[in-house]
Amino acid sequence: MAGIELTGGAGAQPAGPPEPAPAAARPAAGAPAGRVPAHVAIIMDGNGRWATGKGWPRLVGHRRGAERVKEIVAAAPDLGIRWLTLYAFSTENWKRSVEEVIGLMRLFSRYIEKEADRLAEEGVRMRFVGDRGPLESRLRTLMEGIEARTAPNTRLNLTVAINYGGRDEILRATRALAVAAVAGEVAPAAIDEAGLAARLDSAGLPDPDLVIRTSGETRISNFLLWQSAYAEYEFTPTLWPDFTTAELAAIVARYGERKRRFGAAAG
Numbered sequence: 414m415a416g417i418e419l420t421g422g423a424g425a426q427p428a429g430p431p432e433p434a435p436a437a438a439r440p441a442a443g444a445p446a447g448r449v450p451a452h453v454a455i456i457m458d459g460n461g462r463w464a465t466g467k468g469w470p471r472l473v474g475h476r477r478g479a480e481r482v483k484e485i486v487a488a489a490p491d492l493g494i495r496w497l498t499l500y501a502f503s504t505e506n507w508k509r510s511v512e513e514v515i516g517l518m519r520l521f522s523r524y525i526e527k528e529a530d531r532l533a534e535e536g537v538r539m540r541f542v543g544d545r546g547p548l549e550s551r552l553r554t555l556m557e558g559i560e561a562r563t564a565p566n567t568r569l570n571l572t573v574a575i576n577y578g579g580r581d582e583i584l585r586a587t588r589a590l591a592v593a594a595v596a597g598e599v600a601p602a603a604i605d606e607a608g609l610a611a612r613l614d615s616a617g618l619p620d621p622d623l624v625i626r627t628s629g630e631t632r633i634s635n636f637l638l639w640q641s642a643y644a645e646y647e648f649t650p651t652l653w654p655d656f657t658t659a660e661l662a663a664i665v666a667r668y669g670e671r672k673r674r675f676g677a678a679a680g
């Protein structure tokens with residue numbers, strides 16, 4: 414279904430810094446333990462169950478989910494969150510019914526069209542990660558437009574993952590590295606974490622400090638596999654359409670009590 418055109422050896426090391434940056438290519442999110450997570454990533458799950466539990470079509474759940482996106486985006490900067498990444502459509506979601514896929518794509522287009530002014534006014538920079546190739550050209554144009562329009566904004570960095578899969582992203586980056594190696598631009602022995610990270614869709618974004626998944630499922634479903642190597646995780650039973658700013662604030666407060674070690678020994 415992808416590709417459819419829709420019409421609509423650490424022992425010898427000296428003691429390092431308490432929080433070593435996992436990859437040099439990415440700026441540090443700057444969220445030491447006891448503080449607010451600078452980068453929060455959310456797997457927004459449970460729209461379908463929310464709707465079917467009420468006897469409604471799944472798309473009603475996605476529409477309500479989009480309302481939650483607006484609320485959480487508006488609230489995030491006041492909670493101290495500077496980067497917010499939302500998983501909206503995975504590389505596996507093409508397996509859903511054509512009706513649901515088309516409905517979701519329309520919802521993404523409508524969100525960009527209707528929210529563009531508000532995002533621009535509120536200082537939100539919007540970006541996307543994922544393989545845009547299979548997306549409808551109209552949606553791609555809207556995505557490029559809002560990215561360009563909001564590029565100067567710094568209050569909140571909003572990234573939406575559409576047709577995104579962590580494995581797919583790593584594969585595409587690996588292919589890019591192979592092409593560079595064959596062209597003699599990079600020596601295979603010189604390939605390092607920073608070189609790979611720089612070729613990921615997320616290049617330039619800090620790694621997430623905290624990954625939240627709603628709906629009670631406790632898996633990561635191919636989301637930010639590389640970037641979340643040292644992330645903290647929170648799983649909540651709340652279905653995404655019921656997820657509130659108050660719950661996000663409580664999760665952010667709990668994060669502040671966690672001790673992050675990035676592989677170092679407990680102090």
Ligand code: FPP
Pocket residue numbers: 457458459460461462463475476478479482499500501502503506517520521524573628653
């Ligand atoms: C997972 O819940 C959710 C999705 C695949 C879609 C996420 C989309 C939105 C929240 C709406 C719009 C987003 C933006 C950025 C405007 P599910 O449908 O798999 O739920 P289920 O597990 O209960 O079936």
